[in-house]
Amino acid sequence: DIVVTQSPLSLPVTPGEPASISCKSSQSLLYNNSYNYLDWYLQKPGQSPQVLIYLGSNRASGVPDRFSGSGSGTDFTLKISRVEAEDVGVYSCMQTLQIPFTFGPGTKVDIK
Amino acid sequence: QVQLQESGPGLVKPSQTLSLTCTVSGDSISRGTYYWSWIRQPAGKGLEWIGRILASGTTEYNPSLKSRVTISVQTSRNQLSLTLNSVTAADTAVYYCARGGGGDATLHYWGQGTLVTVSS
Numbered sequence: 001d002i003v004v005t006q007s008p009l010s011l012p013v014t015p016g017e018p019a020s021i022s023c024k025s026s027q028s029l030l031y032n033n034s035y036n037y038l039d040w041y042l043q044k045p046g047q048s049p050q051v052l053i054y055l056g057s058n059r060a061s062g063v064p065d066r067f068s069g070s071g072s073g074t075d076f077t078l079k080i081s082r083v084e085a086e087d088v089g090v091y092s093c094m095q096t097l098q099i100p101f102t103f104g105p106g107t108k109v110d111i112k
Numbered sequence: 113q114v115q116l117q118e119s120g121p122g123l124v125k126p127s128q129t130l131s132l133t134c135t136v137s138g139d140s141i142s143r144g145t146y147y148w149s150w151i152r153q154p155a156g157k158g159l160e161w162i163g164r165i166l167a168s169g170t171t172e173y174n175p176s177l178k179s180r181v182t183i184s185v186q187t188s189r190n191q192l193s194l195t196l197n198s199v200t201a202a203d204t205a206v207y208y209c210a211r212g213g214g215g216d217a218t219l220h221y222w223g224q225g226t227l228v229t230v231s232s
Contacts, residue, residue, distance in 0.1 A: 054218035096217035100174035101161040
């Protein structure tokens with residue numbers, strides 16, 4: 001199985017400030033079609049996960065442009081340009097290159 | 113707007129079978145364009161992908177669960193189902209159904225989830 005790790009696991013943030021989360025995979029997620037098979041999800045308190053970024057860097061429909069995804073191969077980053085109070089929750093990355101799809105452990109983001 | 117709703121028993125005894133249903137609205141499973149997945153999340157832990165199915169019946173499972181899990185579709189009722197045999201306390205989790213994208217495995221739409229507790 002492809003192992004996906006994240007850091008940090010806990011991230012206190014200040015509204016208006018930037019924030020970033022790292023995701024690393026045990027194998028390259030870059031396929032020969034030039035897409036990276038790595039998605040980012042946010043699970044707000046009491047809610048189901050929602051997709052933020054898919055295929056490494058594509059913002060999902062309705063996702064604010066303060067969220068961006070970057071990286072390639074085995075190293076990826078989710079950035080929030082200016083954190084808002086509604087951004088609190090657990091952020092998880094997921095690889096969809098190889099069955100079984102696997103998730104990172106999650107990064108809990110809360111307000112300082 | 114695509115909506116998914118999980119349903120099923122909230123309590124299952126050890127060694128018995130867990131059975132859940134996901135009812136889809138706003139889309140037709142029989143269109144065959146998308147994969148429909150099941151994911152679970154034990155309390156306080158990360159997400160685990162269980163498996164997925166196409167309307168044609170093509171399935172893919174997590175090898176760690178493959179011997180115990182079956183995912184099926186009932187296109188006439190626009191539902192998908194999950195059965196997990198020989199459950200133990202380790203199978204206690206919130207179970208989600210989700211729909212993938214047209215050309216990717218991204219889980220674009222999720223149900224609200226249903227908690228299943230395995231206990232005698």
